[in-house]
Amino acid sequence: MTQEKMTLVRLQEILAAYGAKSDRWPADERAAAVRFLERNRQAQKFIAEAQKLDTSLDKLPEPAPMGAALYARFLRIPKKTDNITFLFQWLLSPKRLIPQAAGLVLAVFLGVMAGLNGALEEDGDLSAYIFGTETRTAADWDLEGVDQ
Amino acid sequence: MVLVARCDERAYAMLVQRHxxxxxxxxxxxxxxxxxxxDAxxxxxxxxxxxxxxxxxxxxxxxxxxxxxxxxxxLDIRRKATPGQMPEGYDAMDEREGADQRLYRLDGSSKVRMAxxxxxxxxxxAVALCYFQGLSNRDAAAVLDVNVKALESLLVRARSNLRDRLAHQKASLLGPL
Known part of the structure; x- marks a missing residue:
């Protein structure tokens, strides 16, 4: 968008914000501001004021260039893999698998213990029923319909 | 950036060298x-x-x-920095020094850096982006997450403050002479 209309007030605002150098002025107002400045003596006084601060700011030297050592420092980056590889590595990493396996073993153990404990409380003969095969008869095994 | 996202170290190196x-x-x-x-x-x-x-x-x-x-x-680094820490190249004022010595020691760039x-x-x-880095007003406003009018307001206040502080430094240095 090109803003062709320029006023002294707007030019003053531009100078107060961006300074005296036209290459720093807003691109869409630059041409109009330059033209206005060329034909307005009052505006030329304002630009001289803005130039004073620009001259002070320009005393700040350019930062020193980046040396090879600094480049090398910035290039020291951690090894990274793409997302899918990372996901597999994460899922299969020992750090992740060991606690999961330990949790699974513990859960199975607690489940078996709880099952046995509950069964004993309910019927003290259950374990004997499960493990005491010597006392069973063929009828206990419900072999109905099976040829003997 | 697409290549950097795909873990391309050469693309990353190019990014560092270019920017x-x-x-x-x-x-x-x-x-x-x-x-x-x-560090930042x-x-x-x-x-x-x-x-x-x-x-x-x-x-x-x-x-x-x-x-x-x-x-x-x-900003994180500045928050962690000790209060009152002055920029590099600036030495704390020594009251025992004469104004002429201070004038000699505090060259123009140190005064601007301090201001x-x-x-x-x-x-x-705002000043660093627009004046020194040469960003357009829209890009600088986007970095600061403000609109262009707000950016201009920041710039006007910044330049006014800089002018005042530089004038104050000059007055305080010339005062004892």
């Missing part, structure tokens, strides 16, 4: 200290390397995105 100095200059002007600027930029590059996938070209320019990362890092260091963060960022 490194420009961003280092911004960090140094914002922090007023080279060593801190280097290294952290920012590491963040780009680890989070390149979160950059969306349709939403923002790379420069805007990176300036924001770097600016946040610079910049005392600006509020947003004003200093």
């Amino acid at each position: 490194g100095y420009k961003y280092l200059a911004f960090a140094e002007r914002f922090l007023g200290n080279r060593a801190e600027a280097e 930029l290294q952290d920012a590059f590491l963040k780009v390397w680890s989070r390149a996938g979160t950059f969306h070209a349709g939403k923002a320019k790379f420069t805007t995105w990176f300036y924001r990362i770097l600016l946040n890092r610079c 910049l260091a005392t600006l509020p963060d947003k004003q200093r960022t």
Whole structure:
């Protein structure tokens, strides 16, 4: 968008914000501001004021260039893999698998213990029923319909 | 950036070589200290390397995105810095010194650096982006997450403050003479 209309007030605002150098002025107002400045003596006084601060700011030297050592420092980056590889590595990493396996073993153990404990409380003969095969008869095994 | 997101170290190296100095200059002007600027930029590059996938070209320019990362890092460093820490190249005033010695010691660039260091963060960022880095008003406003009018307001106040502080320094140096 090109803003062709320029006023002294707007030019003053531009100078107060961006300074005296036209290459720093807003691109869409630059041409109009330059033209206005060329034909307005009052505006030329304002630009001289803005130039004073620009001259002070320009005393700040350019930062020193980046040396090879600094480049090398910035290039020291951690090894990274793409997302899918990372996901597999994460899922299969020992750090992740060991606690999961330990949790699974513990859960199975607690489940078996709880099952046995509950069964004993309910019927003290259950374990004997499960493990005491010597006392069973063929009828206990419900072999109905099976040829003997 | 697409290649960096795909873990391409050569693309990352190119990014550092192409843009490194420009961003280092911004960090140094914002922090007023080279060593801190280097640390800030290294952290920012590491963040780009680890989070390149979160950059969306349709939403923002790379420069805007990176300036924001770097600016946040610079602000973190400033918050952690001891209160009253002065920028590099500036020595604390010694009351025993004569004004002529102080004039000699505090050269023009030190005075400007000192004046910049005392600006509020947003004003200093606006000046660093628009004046020293040469960003357009829209890009600088995007980095600061403000509209162009608000950016201009920051710039006007920043330049006015700078003018006052530089004039005050001059008056305090010439006063005893």
